[in-house]
Amino acid sequence: MKRFPRFEEYKVVFYRILLAYVFYTIARLLFFFYNRNLIQIDGVTDIVSMCYHGLTFDTASILYLNLLFIVFSILPLRINHSKKYQGFLFYLYFILNLLGYATNYVDFIYYRFNFGRSTIAALDSLKHESNKSLLLINFLFHYWHVFVLFFVVSYAWIYLYKKVSLQNESSHKGITYFGTSVVSFLVIVTLIIGGIRGDFKKSTRPINLIDASRDVKNVSQADVVLNTPFALIRTLFSNNFKKMHFVDETTINTLVQPIKQYKNNPKSKPNVVIFILESNAKEYFGSFNKNTKIPNYKGYTPFVDSLAQHSLIFTNAYANGYKSIHAMSSVLAGIPSFKDAFTSSPYPKQKTESLVSTLKSEGYATSFFHGAPNGSMGFLGYANILGFDHYYGKNEYNNDDDFDGVWGIWDEPFFQYFNTTISKEKQPFMATLFSVTSHEPYQVPEKYKGKFPKGDVNIHQCIGYTDFALQQFFASAKKQPWFKNTIFVFVGDHGNTIFYDEYKKEMNKNVVAMMIYKPNSNLNGESTTYAQQIDLYPTILDLIGYEKPFRSWGRSLVGDKQIQPFVIRYSSNLYQFMSGNYSCTFDGNKVIGFYAKNDKDLKYNLIAKRNPEMNQIELKCKAYLQDYMARVMDKKLAEH
Template structure:
């Protein structure tokens, strides 16, 4: 190889080395800012995770730099000219700068999503017209992340320029072109292998699930991964695939995808469902009486008081990670797995839900959300479910109450809700709150009266709790109030203060509350058994006296039949299921972990020990549930 090509290859290797170096720097900063969420026991364990992360970095870097590599080694006689090298410089930093910013954005985003960035963010973002405001607000709230990003880019440019290519012309064009073609073939082979993740003969490239091979705790997989990899690997992917692990008889016996309740109801009750933005269990005292958290502070005094007159579930979990996941779980009993159902190619199908059940029973059904119509994808999914009415910011029609970023403030919108529902009975109305959403603001008039807490979200939680109190004060005056069943739950969790809620499963811990002023529904007491969002739909179907079969992976929480539970959610990398006395993690093919049900941190994997009969059956149930979910979603059998 002539010297001219050698200096270009050395420069190329050096420039790619810089990308690897700064990806590891981004990983270190990601962990630094999120170390309370991702437990690493020692420096050596961190370096081990960072080492395994190199394979995922390689894929992301080679994806991003494939064109740059090609431009760098093409056998052109102008390669060493200053103008061409300047072109390479700008191409290199524009492409890598955009990709690198994903890792820094995830430093902030991870605290809310509890997962690395995936292409599902595009589905969420396409429904919003306020992304610019959200972005700049995030910069203002987390200036040090942005400062670190700028510092690293400046250092990166400085180091890039330390290795220069001297302008030269080939003296022997035959040798130049032959050596260039050889180099091109070798580098192309290495690039393809690097993009796949290894050079072994394999049926598939590495994906997000492979990060779990190298960790002792599932949350550490987010440290092995990088945001560019997780985003690119999930573009145009479809992990919805038919599988066959167990017999149909096993599914009917152990999974029981259809439920039938025979509750006789004289007068159909009205139903009001509150899906509270980010209203994690951690914030409510009524749901933490037995958690033994030292110096616990509640931020929901009204919900705590209402809980004393309600049926509450203190060990309940969300079935998804985003707001739209909460909507599908609560209303339709459809959880979100690694890939969310609501952003899949299968979401637009006929779905049995509490909405369709109520429609069938002659209810007037409506959905309320104070954001611009279409935000979060709620209106579109609401239409699929069959809501007869949708009320958003457009229908509210008073921008004086707009928070400036997301939606109408909760207090006035809750009042609008209280006064607008019930004009036709029986009715089922769902309200999705908004004010406890990032950027965690409260109305200016409450700045001096609502006390903040250690976390940014605490003041908005207090504000929304107050809005809920004012709603009930108004609702009590309405003629429909006494024959109404109220449900209060959260869409997902958010910021974490107490170590108890840093545990892997507790990051999905939410409140579930059923209340009615009518004593005949007997909605009182504290239930510590496991529950989840997808249980709400069958519970309400039971309460309102729907006596036909319903398609449900959840169970009625008031049936008294001691139905077996399968609690399901996903950390975006693999599925997590609580069955009986154990928690199972599942990658779509194999059960990768078995943990005692009290080990909510998933710290002690029992899978390598001799399996008990219960654990063997649990593994079959995991696979059977997953098989049934895929079959019903893909073959459009959700009705």
């Protein structure tokens, strides 16, 4: 029986593409192994299921990366069996595949910090870093085992590739060879289109990150189903801001009330000092965990815990994003980040009403401090957009003796610099400091080695050090004339390394410390109601008796009696809206789940048991997102 003229060629191409599937599955299993404490599974069957459903996303990535390789492999060229041509295909195959494949390995570690596969937004953040080489060296040093794994697996891939090769043939079989090549080429192109889309149905859109949640038991499993090249490629040219049309304006004005105006307090002009604390998750603070009933719980913030006794603390507070820059827009402008960071979208360069602009209109001097190289995290650019009077970074600090060698100036000396600088300001002033040290590489200054408990995970001693830096700041600030007339705000930017099982639950992964302190005031106690970063902007304006209307998607945590406490966030490729007795998950078009307030694992979907409160929560979620998208895209962030 005569074989199909190009059987041997296609067999080799198929083998080489099959190898990619094998190694993507290996990467998926390694990703799960590195992050097994964050991915909830019931057993081996869940792992098998995730690997199976992951094949759809692997197909798209593999076809994207191998499109040129496949085309050049199946072209009916007379030289395609030659040694030189096969050498060309070898380099084309591995340059593209290994570049894409390496991103999976980066996420073995990076997933612990953003709880999701890396998208193009991660690269947008990296381009602002002036010390990329130091960051790379630090990553290489601390996570050498990831690099070793990558090179070992890559070597195995190359070895297996070379095990099957084409034999050199001097000629092809005329019209039969070329005729069958045309037909097979069309068939292969059709299969590639279907593979990249995820199916052949004309009525469905190509698969996206959100589709990884379709066939999993727990939303955290979606990140195992995905692969990083897919997440990067799918977001490469995407703008995920889109208009939504669910409700009318009357519903928005009733349920969201995007224009707030408070008259709860007499007008005053206290100074405002905001500490946005890097990676300060609620988990690390003893004062925030008194009622969590975690066995053998340990906290690492003795100073903040002592200050909390005289402060108003929010023990159910959430970050409205998962990166540092997200916290900046959330806290200072009340603008959360969802699928895409607002600050890396096409829309941040517009006039924006914010805490900065409203306080400046009241005569406040404004400044922003961050001890990293100027421009790091995109803070400098966004500070300029918001209109800060002054930005103080590593450049202004101007003393590399206090540089940690990777990220920026150690917190303790930079906090003292912060105190010295703002003490020269004319009152009233608003000053924001974004801390640095509680970040990779989780080190403390040499002179403090051993002073702070190492704890159970890498970040614990850094949390203790930053707490100490705050103590030293307050010791100095108390001596200043501005101190007693100042509102101090403390908030974590996002979560970080998790130790306790309670904080591995989906709805607890990004809870942060949030606290307001004013010397000799009645601002004290513990609030267990929902709170979020975007609430701080309206809360501060309420506290100082700001009389004018202003745009805010958050609510005052000390005086809003009309908007029920709520939290909106984006996690595991879904919007999550929490209010009252339930939380809902929303895919951008429809609600796909309702969960009881205490079901932090999102185990029991109650969507089949809808009730009026659930319907109202869905309406709030849709109204909120509709107004958010419209105001951002129509550049109405400063309009009332």
